[in-house]
Amino acid sequence: MRILTTLVLLLAGLTGAQALVPKQPKDLVRARLVAETATVAPGSTVTVGIHMAMKPGWHVYWRNPGDSGLPPEMAWELPPGARVGAIDWPVPERLPVQTLMNYGYEGEVTLLLPLSVPQNIPAGQPLHVGGKLSYLVCEEICIPGSSDLALDIPVAAPGTTPLPDPAQAALFAQARAALPIPSPWPSRLTREGNGLVLxxxxxxxxxxSVAEAAFFPYGETVLDNAAAQTLTVDDTGLHLALKPSDPATAPSELPGVLAFSENGTRRAFVIGVAPAAAPAATVMAEPAPASAPVPAPEETLTLWSAAGFALLGGLVLNLMPCVFPVLSIKVLSLVKQAGQxxxxxxxxxLAYTAGVLASFLALAGLLMALKSGGATLGWGFQLQSPIVVALLAYGLLAMGLSLSGVWHLGGGVAGIGDGLTRRSGYQGSFFTGVLATLVATPCTAPFMGAAVGFALTQPPAAGLTVFASLGLGLALPFLLLTVWPGALRLMPRPGAWMDTLKGVLAFPVYATVAWLVWVLAQQVGPNGLLAGLAGLVLVGFAAWAWERARFFDGWSGGLARVTALAALLAVAGLVTVLDGERATAGPSLTTGGFELFTQARLDGLRDDGRTVFVDMTAAWCITCQINERTTLSRDAVRRAFHANDVALLRGDWTNQNPEITALLERYGxxxxxxxxxYRGKAEAVVLPQILTEGIVLAEIEKRPGLAQR
Structure with a gap:
């Protein structure tokens, strides 16, 4: 009981530290809602603006934020019949942040939107419009912010023409001057080597006469945003060299905004056809019914309910295929301690629990630090790196070979991964907890999604409390096994059977290695996969050579150890090339009638009134793969999709994708x-993270009218 009390007090201490977290400065962004006209007439359409003034050195983002960031969004509260259209985005600036390139605005910006006034609104009363503006404001760090905005506009008599508001005339004139206009001249995109020229x-x-040219693509992943854009001008016109993000899939068309300075005057033109802009976020044309869609988790969870969900999610993680083999090995080692x-x-x-908690808090702290710097990351982000995937595969292969008896821990390599997890001392228990955390990150258990999403929107102390609860849930079964004396008495006596079981447990570890190699094959091209497989061979050779050194004395044993270390150095060299061998999305993502997800495609389908099923997945996400094979690929589910004319979109988060990260964050x-x-313009219904055929069929086969009840 004293042990459990200590852990509870630790979590309570973290929660109490939340009071020490500094509040967000109120003067980073000053936002207000303004109208171009002093009055409105029933049935008319007027222009309103969201004016944002940033503190010097800070910036907010364009519709395509570039390498990191999120654009401002407004959740409107409007009277029945009123509508707000999409934002008309001013021309942004290129904003370098270390090695990244973002697109956004410094100083001041006004975002213009059309407001449709209801036809039946009575004259003489004010039209009340408002809502909550959410934004990400960044300098060297990024801080999410929000402002509650409101505006009352007098309603004139029907048939009258709304008059401009003289007080706002200069502001709206400046905002319109910052908008790009359709290009009066033709434009072309050509390919030159691995690059593009606009x-x-x-x-x-x-x-x-021309200088400072810059192109801002509408698509978030089509260009290497940080690459230099080289300008040349000749008798035929302007030419701007661009670098695609992936030369193998460089686009044939590139819609966006081209800006340049001509004789000191900045000009900006729309190139190509802009994708359909998303309508104003979560327009509330009518009061929400009692059974409206559930709000985002961060709006409904409290700190303690999120911690409770995290604890339950951590408990379920112990049954996931990515964690169970490691936990089984540790229980086997505990049998050896039964006589102590x-x-x-x-x-x-306690040592195992400390390893789990330390690694969960370290991963969470790193994730929060990267997100505060503007990186678009989420849980499991480290597995988006093929280097991390390969290193994890190599470490587990070494562990499996040790379980199979290929090599044994020697005193000189006490710091190597498998030895650390299988040592009889407390270090072995600690590092087993670390390894259990690392292999748990590809899995998502029930209750986890909302809890982790909540944690990443909170101040650091509160967020770390939730992650600590998740780690405690993962560690709790093993901790209780060691604390409860009756469980120790039920354990079998050590004996020869343990060597046989140890060999059997190697094969789930090998299966995990095979899965990691499959993940690596989704992330890198053929050359990268060859390097990864060669690394596995070298790890096996290093284990064999190190074991052979035990049977030799003198220089022969030393030579064998040097050979093993040389093989590991070669593995390190192979690993460094993996990140430069990224692969494009594979054809498996578009099987079963699915299209690749883009925000523009989703917006277009919703504008057409279609029902859309969106599947956000990743090759390294075991939960995703299980759902796909046990539910989404079932014939009954596919027939239901076809019978109900459901459009299917699949987003691949195996590698980083800012559009997918933005959608994930939008839903907490x-x-x-x-x-x-999605059913047309209605807000999305979020399905559970563990799917069943019944859950999907019940939602897909709902009649549109019932879906909103």
Whole structure:
């Protein structure tokens, strides 16, 4: 009981520290809602603006934020019949942040939107419009912020023409001057080697008059945003060299905004056809009914309910295929301790729990720090790196080979992964907890999604409390096993059977290695996969050579050890090339009638009134793969999709994708899986993270009228 009390007090201390977290400065962004006209008439359409003034050195983002960030969004509260259209985005600036390139606004910006006034609104009363503006404001760090905005506009008599508000005339004139206009000259996109060149066929331009050209693509992943954009001007017009993010899939068309300075005046033109802009976020044309869609988890969870969900999710993680083999190995090692004192066995349980908690808090702290710097990441982010996936596969292969008897721990390598997890001392228990955390990150258990999403929107102390609860849930079964004396008495006596079981347990570890290699194959191209497989061979050779050194004395044994270390150095060299061998999305993502997800495609389908099923997945997400094979690929589910004319979109988060990260954060999630059902413009229904055939069929086969009840 003293052990459990200590852990509870630790969590309570973290919660109490929340009071020490500094509040968000109120002057980073000053936002207000303004109208172009002093009055409105029933049935008319007027322009309103969201004016944002940033503190010097800070910026907010454009519709495509670039390498990191999120654009501002407004959740409107409007009277029945009123509608707000999409934002008309001003031309942004290129904003370098270390090695990243973002697109956004410094100083001040006004975002213009059309407001449709209800036809039946009575004259003489004010039209009340407002809502909650959410934004991400960044300098060297990023801080999410929000402002409650409201505006009352007098309603004139029907048939009258709304008059401009003189007080706002200059502001709206400046905002319209910052908008790009359709290009009056033709444009072309050509490919030159691995690069792209955007041509503006305007023969009237001269090299001496044009400077500071920049192109801002509408698509978030089509260009290497941080690459230099080289400008040339000749008799045929302007030419801007661009670098695609993936030369193998470089687009043939590239819609966006081209901006340049001509004789000191900045000009901006829309190139190509802009994708359909998303309507204003969560427009509330009518009061929400009692059974409206559930709000985002961060709005409904409290700190303690999120911690409770995290604890339950951590408990379920112990049954996941990515954690169970490691936990089984540790239980086997505990059998060896059965004859020792109860106090020593309990300390093993505490050491394992400390390893789990330390690694969960370290991962969570790193994730929060990266997100505060503007990175678009979520839970399991480390597995988006093929280097991390390969290293995890190599470490587990070494562990499996040790279980199979290929090599044994020697005193000189006490710091190597498998030895640390299988040592009889407390270090072995601690590092087993670390390994259990690392292999748990690909899995998402029930209750986890909402809890982790909540944690990443809270101040650091509160967020770390939730992650600590998740770690405690993962560690709790093993901890209770060591604390409860009756459980130790039920354990079998050590014997020869343990060697046989140890060999059997190697094969679930090998299966995990095979799965990690499959994940790596989704992340890298053929050359990268070859390097990864060669690394596995070298790890096996290093284990064999190190074991052979035990049978030689003198220089022969030393040579064998040097050979093993040389093989490991070669593995390190192979690993460094993996990140440069990224693969594109594979054809498996578009099987079963699915299309690749883009926000523009989703918006277009919703504008057409279609029902859309969105599947956010990743190759390294075991929960995603289980759901796909046990539910989404079932014939009954596919027939239901076809019979109800459901459009299917699948987003691949195996590698980083800012559009997918933005959608996850919009629904309070920090990682995959995420399953959404849209019916036209209605807000999405969020399905559970563990799917069944019945859950999907029940939602898909709902009549549209019932879906909103």
């Amino acid at each position: 041509h503006l066929d305007h023969a009237g331009l001269t090299a001496g 004192s109860r106090a020593r066995v309990r300390i093993h349980g 999630r920090s990682g995959v899986p995420l399953y959404l059902v």
